[in-house]
Amino acid sequence: MTWIAALAAPGMVQPSPAIAEVRIFACEPEWAALASDIGGDAVHVYAATHGRQDPHYIRARPSLIAQVRRADVLFCSGAGLEEGWLPVLLQRGARATIQPHQPGHLMASAHVRLLDPPSRVDRSLGHVHAEGNPHVQLLPANIGFLATELARRLTVIDPDNAETYRRRLSAFQDRWKDATAGWTGRTSQLEGMPVVAYHEAWTYLFAWTGIEQVAAIERLPGVPPTASHLQEVLELARTAGARAILRAPYEPSEGMEWLSDKAGIPIVELPFTVGGLEGVDDLFDLFDVTLTLLETVRDRH
Numbered sequence: 225m226t227w228i229a230a231l232a233a234p235g236m237v238q239p240s241p242a243i244a245e246v247r248i249f250a251c252e253p254e255w256a257a258l259a260s261d262i263g264g265d266a267v268h269v270y271a272a273t274h275g276r277q278d279p280h281y282i283r284a285r286p287s288l289i290a291q292v293r294r295a296d297v298l299f300c301s302g303a304g305l306e307e308g309w310l311p312v313l314l315q316r317g318a319r320a321t322i323q324p325h326q327p328g329h330l331m332a333s334a335h336v337r338l339l340d341p342p343s344r345v346d347r348s349l350g351h352v353h354a355e356g357n358p359h360v361q362l363l364p365a366n367i368g369f370l371a372t373e374l375a376r377r378l379t380v381i382d383p384d385n386a387e388t389y390r391r392r393l394s395a396f397q398d399r400w401k402d403a404t405a406g407w408t409g410r411t412s413q414l415e416g417m418p419v420v421a422y423h424e425a426w427t428y429l430f431a432w433t434g435i436e437q438v439a440a441i442e443r444l445p446g447v448p449p450t451a452s453h454l455q456e457v458l459e460l461a462r463t464a465g466a467r468a469i470l471r472a473p474y475e476p477s478e479g480m481e482w483l484s485d486k487a488g489i490p491i492v493e494l495p496f497t498v499g500g501l502e503g504v505d506d507l508f509d510l511f512d513v514t515l516t517l518l519e520t521v522r523d524r525h
């Protein structure tokens with residue numbers, strides 16, 4: 225830890241020049257949670273956002289700039305999710321080691337199969353998923369891939385703690401494999417359930433569970449609904465027998481409330497990330513709670 229070096233008096237044993245504590249700047253809480261799981265005491269994790277903030281729209285405020293300047297590793301979703309704020313942070317004095325193409329620059333979307341591949345829709349229309357769907361955290365396999373990739377990067381950056389990262393990765397993957405097997409047993413009961421979403425936030429969750437999104441309240445990702453679009457969504461929801469409107473904690477509720485009222489279906493808030501709902505304190509909770517809430521939707525009469 226650098227403060228020990230600063231306080232050390234002449235003649236005292238100086239700490240190793242190797243990084244004593246790798247500082248990880250995680251753009252979203254899910255990556256902060258994974259970084260803590262893999263890094264343990266060898267890392268210091270800073271989460272740039274909390275679970276009830278919209279990661280598409282964050283202000284590059286001075287406290288974030290101060291944190292990113294000290295970071296040894298940047299761990300974010302990528303695929304344009306942080307386009308409105310991360311480039312600004314990186315330009316404000318972030319180290320060369322966390323700039324693109326460096327081991328300290330880890331974008332989750334670069335290590336998984338991206339869904340909703342880039343479309344022809346022009347970004348100037350307000351479309352925020354122009355590089356593919358960046359919300360990759362809601363697929364258990366993706367978390368497993370990122371755990372391995374993060375451990376690999378940490379080992380390169382901080383070889384002194386390689387054994388710690390190897391051991392923690394192995395323990396995490398064992399637990400994650402067991403948990404995933406349990407969750408996958410539950411997803412078959414959700415297959416085909418029709419729902420409405422506000423934003424294309426659940427694409428990976430739906431790909432995994434077989435839940436069917438019959439409409440999105442946004443006209444395009446990042447483009448709020450018009451009255452006529454809402455009317456269309458209502459028709460689609462009625463025709464398909466949608467069971468619920470799924471809401472991420474930060475999403476606006478006005479259009480949802482109108483639709484909920486007209487279609488006679490509930491708005492169900494899912495955590496979306498760690499800390500999105502009370503009691504969702506880690507990645508295991510994230511999937512447990514999400515599935516439990518979806519099962520409640522399924523069982524509602």
Ligand SMILES: [Zn+2]
Binds near residue numbers: 353358359423425
């Ligand atoms: Zn999005």
